[in-house]
Amino acid sequence: PGFLDSILNFFDELGAGLVAPELLSEVKGYAPEKEKEIARLYTAYQRELVKRGLYDSGTLRHGLIEALSSKKWELPPSLKRFESIRLIDIYQFTPYRFELFKNLAIRMKVTIVLPTPDNRQRAFGFIVSNISKFEALGEQAGQLEIKFSQAGGGGLLALKERIFDLSPPDKESDKAEGLPVKILSCHSRYREMEEVGASIIEMVKQGGRRWSDFAVVFRDIKPYGAIVDDVFNRYSIPFYFKRGLSLGQNPLIRSALSLFGAINAGYGRDEIARIAGSSYFGRFADIDIDDAQTLYIEAGIIDGEPSVWRRKLKKTIAGRKGASRDKANRIANLTQELLDRLNRLKRQNRPPQFLDHLTRLFTWLKLSPESQYSGPKSDIIRFRDNNAYMQLIDTVSQARQAVEMMKMGSSPLGFEVIRDMLTGQINDRTTPEPGAADLNRVQALNIHDVIGLNFNHLFICGLNEGEFPLRAQARSILTEEERTAFNKAHIEAWPAADPEARKGRRVFDRSSDKWQEESLLFFQAIKAAGDTVHFTYSLQELDGTPIMRSLFIDDVLDVLAPGASTQERENVILHTGHLAIAKEAFLLPDPEEQKAKLLRDLFRGSASEQSLEERIGQIARGAPGWKRFTTLLSLAATERQRDDYFIEPDPEKKKKLANIYNASLTSQKEKINSLLVGKRKGRYSPTALESFGQCPFRYFAGKTLGLEAVEEPELEMDARGAGTLNHAVLEIFYKKMIKQKRLPLTGCDDEKNILRDTALKEFEKFRRKGLLGDMAIWEAQEEKTLSALIRWHDAEVEDQRKNGFIPVGVEVVFDFKSFDKNSDLDPYLISMPGGGGRHLTGRVDRIDIRADGNMLRVVDYKSGSNAAKYKKMVARDNLGRVSFQPGVYMLLARDWVMSKKMMDNVDSMRGGYRLIHLDEAVKAYVMTDGGKEKEIDDGSYLGAGNGAEQTPETFEGQVGSAIEKIESGQFYVSPVNCDYCDFPGLCRYIATAKQSAQTD
Ligand code: SF4
Incomplete structure (x- = not known):
């Protein structure tokens, strides 16, 4: 494989080198093992050309040079009219070109204009070695003159002067800063062209620029041609390809050629689906491609012969019913017929039959240039496709004539060869430019075409490895050494008398010449840029294959960021987004992109509500239901903001996302202050803080x-009601005990009877108020409640005996009289971190003291039995953060016992909970110090007492900061x-939270 291409390429090089067959036989010793064979082939090839009356470019060149070398030849009138010939930016002189201009220069003035070489070997080595061919001519150079031009100035001068400089200036002397140069790294070639298109539009929008100020150039235009065509049409950018767009890249032709692709892929599912989904094939217009793909997938088809497809499709259809079965049958029948026809085409190995089958297949498929596309520039697209269609028919019919003429009807060339010949013919053609008369258009050029021209704004694209610099063809008949040896042997065998012209007759370039030629091309392209230049490259092919960037990007970075670190250099590159629609909506040039972005924003919530409404308004303002839709839109935007807040795990970022919809009311600070500090006089209860x-x-x-x-009506007394009842009983019981000075409890029957009587009286009160729920149920509960109270009493007895704490106050209220007339004492005053004071109110269930040790205990009754939960509440880490009650109550109780002169001083305090349904005293009391005397809080943490230091770490400090929040x-x-x-x-x-977890 590839031999034919290689040998033809080689013959072409020999032609440009003016090596005739008879001379080739004389060139010896360059490749001993193959040179005879090569010479024989070359002779046979030339003989065949003569026999058929054909010429190749080598023969023609040879003939022309022979004619020019003749002393009798005179300048034709067409040349005589001119004073001189100027060759601008032509720098490669093959022997043919060399002889051509050498001979012309004998008769007229020939000026070769080239960029002035300096010490940049990479850029100018190629010029120097080519020009030396003419310099060696000496006296024989006739009227040939070499002139050197200077690079144009402008903002890009520093880039033009420094690119490929082997000793760039260091960072300090950097003059490259602010160069109008951008390097764009893009996700794929498609994205690359979208970025180029969007940049051009932006620059034109800024004003003062015409489309024709821009050129987009490629070293290899093939991978980009169809993409430029598609993207620039979508973006409504007027453009044209200097050499036309290759016919093979036209979408209609690509669809037509996809038939070969399907055969090549062994009837792969995707390839067959691509044919069935093409809008250029009317045969499939009635089937839905999504249905077809679903059917193929359901049938488990990846690829396979038509018989495999038939079997699998049949089996799947058998499992379907009704309309779904009919639909599947229609798809399967069409698919099957397509596969059978492709299979028949594949079996054709003679050109006439191949072409007949292909034509019949196109007819059956109803191949038509009238696609359903109706978007922007649809008229231009229709023109383009009609032309491509005509050219396709023309190519097929020309192929048929050629086959007849060359009497190839019976040659069994094989399917692949015929296919390649036909696709080769197609790829050699180009599609014309519609509206070519309009000169104000962006030019899409091959890099060779830009040389010598000038564009204010230039985009050098496709700077990918292997593409630019173009990777040297690996498949050559001769190795690098053999080519060098050939040059030497050829000169020795060359009969010409003038040794001065020998240099100019070097047939093959060295590989280093190729490398230098590419660098020079790049330099020349940059030279064509006037005001700005963009260098762009892609990170991957459309199928996801990664691509490396060109080494030229690094050469540009050497100029833009001399002496910079690797990271700093990378920062110079603009890494463009994964999707075009990641940009702001107003930056999207294509209406389809704008719609896609709108849909994305609607469901992602990345755009602000207002801009969404505006953008939808452009499509639907005033439509029925518009008002309701905008309301929904606004609600959706609100919900999205709330979701964003909830989903964010980072507390700092979360804070930033907080807004009025997730209760950040910082904007309403004044109103809140007037309510809390004004109306409520800055009073806070521990339950509120909690x-x-x-x-x-x-x-x-x-x-x-x-x-x-x-409140839902319930038959049974709820937990809250039961708690209130218990509270009431315990309060009254202890009030009596305190009043009758019967504490500490002894556990005697008398005490139990008092408790029982108290309880029965309270039950009755509750019953009268209707707070006991359904009485039938209560009767069953009453006895249970009474025995629980008795067990409570037992535990109290045990606790008082062991710990020595005696209740001295129950249901003690701390508030201003104006707010609660039952208040026993004013609230506790705390100082706020920012100045001023606030008041801590409270209703303490019970205050105990242990007079012997000046100890104080505050107790809050709890009906629940979850000791672990309450242990957490009294833990030091939670006090002042999520738990406030024990701390605040201790502060209040401290003031109270001293105001009542029950204690002179409070050395230490403990506070916590009495879980009234727990029967063991040791478990029923959950206290701040864990019940261990040694760890009893001495007040310094609470920040209590005169002159006690208060820091943000003390309890009072934390209360203050909670109130501030x-x-x-x-x-x-x-x-x-x-x-x-x-x-x-x-x-x-x-x-x-649930929803986001599911989504995740
Ligand atoms: S349900 Fe949870 S998140 Fe909602 S207000 Fe109550 S405690 Fe806060």
């Missing part, structure tokens, strides 16, 4: 908005624990 500590939003809903859960409106939905909260329906935190 609610804030558990979840700021819970506090906001309950304490600020004053919302309460809706409340008063500044930070009511975020950020729960520590949602247990027992009444507001899940309002905050919707739970629903969101």
Whole structure:
């Protein structure tokens, strides 16, 4: 494989080298093992050309040079008209070109204009070695003159002067800063062209530039041609390809050639689906390509002969019913016929039959240039496709004539050879430019075409490894050494008398020449740029195969960031987004892109509500339901903002995402202050603080908005009711005990009777108020409640005996009289970190003292039995953060016992919970010090007492900072624990969290 191409390429090089067959036989010793064979082939090839009356380019060149070398030849009138010939930026002189201009220069003035070489070997080595061919002519050079041009100035001068400089200036002397040069790294070739198109549009929009100021150039235009065509049409950028777009890249032709692709891929599922989905084949217009693909996948088809497809499709269809079966049958029948026809085409190994089958297949497929496309520039696209269609028919009919003429009808060339010949013919053609008369267009050029021209704004694209610099053809008949040896042997065998012209007759370039030629090309392309230049490359092919960037990018970076570190150099490159629609909507030039972005934003919420409304408004403003739609849109935007807040795990970022919809009411600080500090006089109860500590939003809903859960009527007394009843009984019981000075408890029957009587009286009170629920149920519960109270009493007796704490106050209220007339004492005053004071109120269930050790204990009754939960509440780490009650109550009780002169001084305190349903004293009391005397809080942590130091770490300091947060409106939905909260329906935190977990 590849031999034919290689040998023809080699003959072409020999032709350009003016090596005639008879001379080739004389060139010896360059490749002993193959040179005879090569010479024989070359002679046979030339003989065949003569026999058929044909010429190849080598023969023609040879003839021309022979004619020019003749002394009798005179300048024709067409040349005589001119004073001189100027060759601008032509720098490669093969022996043919060399002889051509050498001979012309004998008769007229020939000036070769080239860039002035300097010490940049990579850029100018190629010029120097080519020019030396003429310099060696000496006297024989006739009227030949070599002139050197200077690179144009402008903002790009530094780039033009420094590219390929082997000793670039160091960082300090950097003049490259601010060069109008950009390097774009793009995800794929498609994205690369989208970025180029978008940049051109942006620059034109900025004003002062015409489309014709721009050129987009490629070293290899093939991989980009169809993409430029598609993207620039979508973006409505007027453009044209200097050499036309290769016919093979036209979408209609690509569809036509996809038939060969399907055969080549062994009837692969994707390839067959591509044919069935092409809008150029009317045969499949009635089937839905998604249905077809689903059917193929369901049938488990990857590829396979038509018989395999038949069997698998049949089996799958048998499992379907009704309309779905009919639809599948239609798809299967069409697919099967397509496969059978492709298979028949594949079996044709003679040209006439191949062409007949192919034509019949096109007819059956209803190949037509009238695609369904109706987007922008559809008229241009229709023109383009019609032309391509005509050219396809023309190519096939020309192939048929050629076959007839050359009498190839019976040659069994084989399917692949005929196919390659036909596709070769197609690829050699180009499609014309519609509207070519319009000169104000962006030019898409091959890099060779830009040399000698000038564009204000140049995009040098496809700077990918292997493409530019173009990778040297590996498949050559001769090795590098053999080519060098050939040059030498050829000169020795060359009969010409003038040794001066020998240099110019070097047939083959060295590989280093090729490398230098590529560098010079790059330099020349940069030279064509006037004001700005963009260098672009892709990271992968459309199928995902990775591509490396060109080494030229590094050469440009050497100029842009001399002496920079690897990272600094990388930072110079603009890494463009994965998708065009990642940009702001107003930057998207294609209406289809804008729609895609709109859809994406609608469901992603990445755009602001206002811009979304504006953008949808452009399509649908005033349509029925528009008003309701905008309301929904605004609600959706709100919900998205809330979701973004909930989903964010980083607390710092979360704070930034907080807004009024997730209860950041910082903007309403004044209103909140007037309510809390004005109306409520800056009084805070520990339950309120605790609610804030558990979840700021819970506090906001309950304490600020004053919302309460809706009470559902229940047959049984609920937990809250039972707790109130127990509280009432215990309060009255201890009040009696304190009043009658019967403490500490002894456990005697008398005490138990008092407790029982107290309980029965309270039950009756509750019954009368209707708080006991259904009486039939209560009767069953009453005895249980009484025996629980008796067990409670037993545990109390045990605790007082062991710990020595005696109740001295029950249900002690701390508040201003103006707010609670039952108040025993004013609230506790704390100083705020920012100045001023706030008041801590409270209703303490019970205050105990142990007079012997000046110890104080505050007790809060709890009906629950979850000791672990309450242990957490009294842990030092949670006090002042999520738990406030024990701390605040200790501060209040301390003031109270001293105001009542029960204790002179309080040395230490403990506070916590009495779980009234736990029967063992040691478990029933959950206290701040864990119940261990040694660790009893001495007040320094609480920040209590005269002159006690208060820092942000003390309890008082923490209370102050919680109050500050409340008063500044930070009511975020950020729960520590949602247990027992009444507001899940309002905050919707739970629903969101579940949903995001499912999405993840
Ligand atoms: S349910 Fe949870 S998140 Fe919602 S307000 Fe209550 S505690 Fe806060």
